[in-house]
Amino acid sequence: MNLRIILFVLALLAFLSASIGGFLYYSSLKESALKEAERQAVAHADMVKKNFSAFLSESIRPTKTLAGMHALKDVLIQSDESNLASANAMLDHFQETLNTDVCYLMDPQGNTIASSNRNAPDSFVGKNFIFRPYFQKAIKGHSATYLALGITSGKRGAYYSHPIYSDNIKSPVGVVVIKMPIERTEKELGPDLDRIVLVTDPRGIVFISNRKDWLYHSLWKLTENDVSEIAESLQFGRGPWVWIGLEQKNNNHLMDRSGNTYLFHKRQLDNYPGWHVFELRDAKAISKRISDPIISVTGPIVLTLCLLIGLSVFLLYRKASYEIARRKAFEKALQESKERYRTLYLNTPAMLHSIDSEGNLLSVSDYWAAALGYRREEVIGRKLTEFFTENSRKYAEETFIPAFFKTGFSKDISYQFVTKTGEVRDFLLSAIGIRGEDGKIKRSLAISFDVTERKRAEEALKNAKEALSLYSKDLERQVKKRTEEISSILRYTPAFVYIKDADGRYMLVNSRYEELFGVQNEMIRGKTDYEILPKDVADQFRTHDQKVVSVKNHCQVEEKILQPDGLHTYLSVKFPVYDESGNINGVGGISTDITALKKAQDQLRLLSGSIMDEQEKERSALARELHDELGQVLTALRIDSSWMLDRLKEIDPKSALRALSMCELIDKTIEEVRRMAFRLRPGVLDDLGLIDALEAYATDFERRTGITCVFEHADVPDVSETLATAAYRIAQEALTNAARHAAASHIEVKVEAQNGGLLLNVVDNGKGFNLFELSESEGFGLAGMRERANLAGGELEIHSAAGKGTRIVCNMPIDGGMS
Structure with missing residues (x-):
């Protein structure tokens, strides 16, 4: 009886252990599956957001390109059949190439004058869409993207609009729109088996979903004000926008009217404030996905476990005898040991x-x-x-x-x-x-x-040690050779060289330094500039050394040093010295005497200035001759041609036509002569000054090239003729270079007075260039601009990089000096 009770208790304990273990296993597996489902939902929501954001941005650039087509500009300026046919052909081409719903063109009043669906029953031609936000933004000069249900077509779409500008009109003359279909992106969301994907506007209206019966429904309850605003905008048709019935239980769960619970995640769409991507997962479906496999797998296991427990009880009962159990235990142990x-x-x-x-x-x-x-x-x-x-x-x-x-x-x-x-x-x-x-x-x-591989490794290590020994000896030889070469350079270079520690104390100077300042290397080591050099020289050295440490990079400066034969100018290259940890622990310098070079540069600058003055005089004289002499002759010819035209109109019509052609040709020649005289030496520069001359040239440049040229100026005082000529010619050369080489579409010219100087900025959005890759012939114009700036006592900087446009900055003193 006691044996039966023991066996029953053991069986009960085994059953309880198996049940508890199964429950814990199920709980752990369920929690793990829920976490995995949540991770997959987050990843899928991020993927949908990324794909939809990419879809919304892919047609922005084609819309800008379409807006720049001359066929659309022409039909907006002059709406005749030829221009309209060209515009429709261009819209058809873009619609077929981009696989869009429709491409259409609107005038400033919002009327559709051309469309790729002009022959369709739902043609947009003649329709007015002035109420659409994408038109209102574009006609103000801004690109726009808009998601809405088409009023005419009844189809959802993403609308991309861009303003169209004429060459001589600053405000938009029309708007071009590309409508992309939403259904193509919606198909990528997949079926709504247990995952519902939604894209909603800021008020919660479902615009895109893999569940069709939720389209144009409201995810949340709408107020009367919300309903009124949605109806007025016509963004999602004329309603009604029925509430789906979802309510938020907590941060990650929603519940519908039937009590079904959804695990949800939302993501904000890039560049669309308030628009969100929602992903909903049915909680019951997730639980069923977990429980069904567990039941199918663990059912046989539980049944097998019960059978094993019963079998174990039976075997324990059969082995109740102590002697038999001990004998079989020994036999079993022996067998297991052998195995x-x-x-x-x-x-x-x-x-x-x-x-x-x-x-x-x-x-x-x-x-x-x-x-x-x-x-x-x-x-x-x-x-x-x-x-x-x-x-x-x-x-x-x-x-x-x-x-x-x-x-x-x-x-x-x-x-x-x-x-x-x-x-x-x-x-x-x-x-x-x-x-x-x-x-x-x-x-x-x-x-x-x-140990084959170990022996091979040992042999390879031995060979490596021998090779390393040979390499070390060769390295020592090279170091010795390089040391001798560096010592020779330091000893015989005409420049003076030095190295200082972080506190400005000398660690090394070369023989030229010793000769120039009358010191010895051993005497100067450990001392600062102020202990061995005149104060003005020490101040220069210390200031430039501190600049190197502060910017953590090399710099090139000019330093003045008084020597027995007079004041000498040195070009000094200073550089930081780093320790093994990458920290600056000193400063090095190499200074070369450029006194003779500076004198030659001054003489060359004077010669260059004289040449440029002569050029300006020659340009002015040539401009006057073109204007006064050739201009008067052409004017006289124009008067005679007009006289001939009046006389021949009635007696000889053919000759009258020839006379009319002569009048037009003379008019063009007079205009071209005026332009040539203006480009050689604008009279407005001498009569009205720099600002009016630059404004006139910018206007003429924009008219000649078709490139948008914006001129701005602040309160600029009257400047000397030399400064005005230099600034004018630098701006002229910069604009000419932008037109010839940069392929720019927009240029800004700005002139202002700043810190006692005249600051000129010329910025274009062209393709830019690498300053170090210019050929010698390509750099003549830039060198001429620098030379003019230097002659005026100023400096010119050029900033450019491939694909990033060019910026030219010229700063010249107004009264002979700048702060």
């Missing part, structure tokens, strides 16, 4: 073998046979030494095996095996002897380790 030993011996990942006193193989492990490429049957009974190399075989038969069977122990014996494929491999062997009842060693138990 473990056999398994360990045969399957261990090491080379195990056993030989008798004659050296014949009694057993080998699977790993032993596999390592040498044999089957076990092929090696059992053969001598172990048959698989050795000749040297290893001789050592084993004459020394190792006889000694082992006397001592019964060996460790780390090195020998070589030959595999079945003929490969020689190195091994280390350790073995113990197994003795019989008579105390003599009957067999061995040996383990071998493959």
